[in-house]
Amino acid sequence: MNFENSARLYAQATEVLANGVSSGLRRRVSTPPLYFKRASGPYFYDVDGNELLDYTLGWGPLIAGNAHPAIHKAVVAELQKFTSLGAQHEGEIALARRIIAAVPGVEQVIFSNSGSEAVQAALRVARAATGRGKFIKFEGHYHGWFNNVLVSYHPTPEQLGRAAPTCGGQPAAEYQDTLVLPWNDKAALERAFSEHKGQIAAVITEPILANSGSCMPEPGFLEAVIALCKTHGAISIFDEVITGFRIALGGAREYFHLRPDMSVYAKAMAGGFSISAVGGSRAVFDALRDGRTIHAGTYNGNPVNIAAALATLELLSVPGSYERMHRHGQAIREELERCARAKGLALVTSGTGTIFSVHFGLAAAPKRYADILKADAALYDNFRALMLQEGLLLLPEGRWYVGLTHGEPELGKTRDAVRRCFDKLKA
Numbered sequence: 001m002n003f004e005n006s007a008r009l010y011a012q013a014t015e016v017l018a019n020g021v022s023s024g025l026r027r028r029v030s031t032p033p034l035y036f037k038r039a040s041g042p043y044f045y046d047v048d049g050n051e052l053l054d055y056t057l058g059w060g061p062l063i064a065g066n067a068h069p070a071i072h073k074a075v076v077a078e079l080q081k082f083t084s085l086g087a088q089h090e091g092e093i094a095l096a097r098r099i100i101a102a103v104p105g106v107e108q109v110i111f112s113n114s115g116s117e118a119v120q121a122a123l124r125v126a127r128a129a130t131g132r133g134k135f136i137k138f139e140g141h142y143h144g145w146f147n148n149v150l151v152s153y154h155p156t157p158e159q160l161g162r163a164a165p166t167c168g169g170q171p172a173a174e175y176q177d178t179l180v181l182p183w184n185d186k187a188a189l190e191r192a193f194s195e196h197k198g199q200i201a202a203v204i205t206e207p208i209l210a211n212s213g214s215c216m217p218e219p220g221f222l223e224a225v226i227a228l229c230k231t232h233g234a235i236s237i238f239d240e241v242i243t244g245f246r247i248a249l250g251g252a253r254e255y256f257h258l259r260p261d262m263s264v265y266a267k268a269m270a271g272g273f274s275i276s277a278v279g280g281s282r283a284v285f286d287a288l289r290d291g292r293t294i295h296a297g298t299y300n301g302n303p304v305n306i307a308a309a310l311a312t313l314e315l316l317s318v319p320g321s322y323e324r325m326h327r328h329g330q331a332i333r334e335e336l337e338r339c340a341r342a343k344g345l346a347l348v349t350s351g352t353g354t355i356f357s358v359h360f361g362l363a364a365a366p367k368r369y370a371d372i373l374k375a376d377a378a379l380y381d382n383f384r385a386l387m388l389q390e391g392l393l394l395l396p397e398g399r400w401y402v403g404l405t406h407g408e409p410e411l412g413k414t415r416d417a418v419r420r421c422f423d424k425l426k427a
């Protein structure tokens with residue numbers, strides 16, 4: 001497979017795009033970054049004429065694949081009515097009702113445009129509701145690119161155990177109220193609550209650590225987050241930007257039978273369109289209603305994105321959708337594990353069927369960020385490069401997204417490619 005035209009376009013892009021790409025992490029997907037002409041279902045078509053079977057799903061949103069006819073139709077119909085409004089329309093009520101019906105314990109929602117924004121809205125509401133300033137996040141968790149949360153996202157081994165900025169341009173004053181703890185460690189959470197008595201507004205967590213190895217929560221840990229927040233008058237926030245509408249229609253609330261105070265949604269919710277939401281009980285939004293704080297945004301509730309979300313949730317509500325997606329992912333995980341065993345290589349996969357990660361060099365599923373530092377990331381990169389030559393597009397760091405768009409033919413192709421790549425892989 002050759003990527004000459006992509007290399008040429010990337011060279012042109014670096015002349016005019018300061019970052020070369022439009023989101024920093026994209027540079028790591030392939031060398032050169034690939035340029036695409038079109039995409040359909042689970043297939044991306046690049047400028048060199050290659051057809052690539054996609055398991056990146058646009059970093060999560062494309063749960064129904066590209067150009068799904070039902071989403072396309074809903075969006076085009078809406079575009080015939082509006083472009084953007086900056087005002088009210090019935091679609092907002094319809095989508096809020098749909099989310100409330102799908103997600104257990106959510107009674108009201110607010111809309112934003114990206115996951116990063118919605119996380120900030122949730123933290124602001126939590127701070128206004130509690131009158132407190134500090135919040136707790138966990139090592140390895142990603143909650144968007146803003147300074148107060150881009151802390152200890154992928155710390156080096158030396159940075160473990162303290163709040164470390166992730167990049168330049170993050171003044172310490174902007175994350176001085178961010179407390180960072182190891183995940184799946186209930187005792188550390190209890191200690192933090194007693195050391196900062198009456199000061200913690202919120203605890204924010206990915207319910208599955210999708211951004212660092214798809215680590216699963218230890219039994220009782222998420223329950224402890226919710227219970228300790230309740231005991232100490234803080235707000236529990238599940239950041240479901242990845243897990244929402246992906247691991248189940250009701251996200252982690254449904255999957256784990258849990259009811260945090262607030263949850264944040266984006267990505268899979270709108271099948272590739274730019275919308276996010278925060279959901280919670282009526283009471284948790286009192287601070288917005290009574291004017292203690294505000295939430296705003298020119299594009300909030302944009303009708304086109306709302307139409308895309310309504311169409312996506314309709315597709316995801318078809319009975320059997322999640323069972324089928326999870327089965328597909330589990331079958332890939334089993335193939336990867338089987339091939340590794342046959343070759344005598346240590347490999348584990350972690351997560352669910354619809355979002356999972358692959359770790360070479362680990363004997364047991366990782367429980368927290370520090371564990372994935374021990375994995376053989378270079379070997380996975382070699383494997384991923386072989387998979388690309390086989391026509392499969394995968395994300396770095398071992399993460400795979402599976403969606404409605406992946407069917408039996410894709411599973412067959414993927415299994416065959418996995419087998420061939422293990423044959424070629426030099427450990």
Ligand SMILES: Cc1ncc(COP(=O)(O)O)c(C=O)c1O
Nearest residue numbers: 114115116142143144239241242
């Ligand atoms: C868990 C989580 N929260 C927040 C975000 C930020 O969302 P966005 O990129 O839409 O701003 C992401 C993005 O990947 C995410 O994975």
